[in-house]
């Protein structure tokens with residue numbers, strides 16, 4: 001869970017389930033009610049994992065969560081894009097609220113006061129399992145299953161989904177360059193910001209297929225480049241538990257990395273020019289092994305461009321203050 005989302009929810013949502021009688025005001029997060037029944041994996045903030053099951057309940061819009069250790073389980077009520085506990089197994093659990101990010105991913109965003117419960121489990125995630133009886137639940141039809149020990153890679157390109165600063169989808173990522181042929185990784189057909197120069201100098205040999213990307217529909221003349229913020233997401237499926245996973249990333253000017261809504265780290269800055277420069281002249285690597293799960297996985301990168309003080313312009317466009325992200329990842333599956 002992002003701290004930003006947590007703060008929004010803390011301000012707008014009462015801690016008790018009674019507060020869920022009214023629909024949450026930020027309707028942009030609303031998700032159509034979906035069938036959550038089936039087997040899931042619960043990952044706690046500590047990294048501990050439990051098997052979990054959503055079972056249909058006879059009450060309309062209610063569903064029962066069963067999970068290892070008895071943690072967080074009980075009868076929940078679904079309202080739009082939220083799942084609020086209605087009858088917790090333990091009375092101390094009153095106030096639990098999950099955000100339904102999509103049909104395969106839920107995040108725990110509200111929690112009873114930690115002093116009453118002993119721990120704070122906000123940030124726990126539920127990820128739907130890929131079961132033997134539903135082998136193609138999150139796969140492309142016809143896609144071959146990954147063998148044990150397989151290497152799965154992903155890179156930034158025009159298949160990534162992009163959200164604006166309000167988390168509104170704006171389409172697929174655009175390949176971008178500082179000029180027609182810069183940086184060196186720029187390929188024909190890439191949108192040029194028309195600034196040229198020798199920036200974005202990161203050596204991409206570790207992720208040779210990766211491209212610098214930014215939001216769609218922008219050019220070098222597009223205004224409001226200063227502090228522009230976008231989120232880039234990529235989803236992939238693992239058919240076996242991961243043995244290792246690594247992400248390499250560079251960004252202009254600040255990026256936060258999340259894997260399955262667990263914060264992995266950040267690079268760059270929008271206040272320290274030296275840090276911002278360093279974030280785009282080399283790739284930074286992060287070990288993501290402990291955040292990956294068998295089944296659907298989501299990588300989410302929140303990127304913010306630097307301020308006017310970085311560009312020397314007050315009202316900078318993208319030819320005056322370019323912005324971009326380049327990322328690649330590699331996952332090795334376990335052999336048994």
Ligand SMILES: [Ca+2]
Pocket residue numbers: 252253305306310321322323
């Ligand atoms: Ca910039």
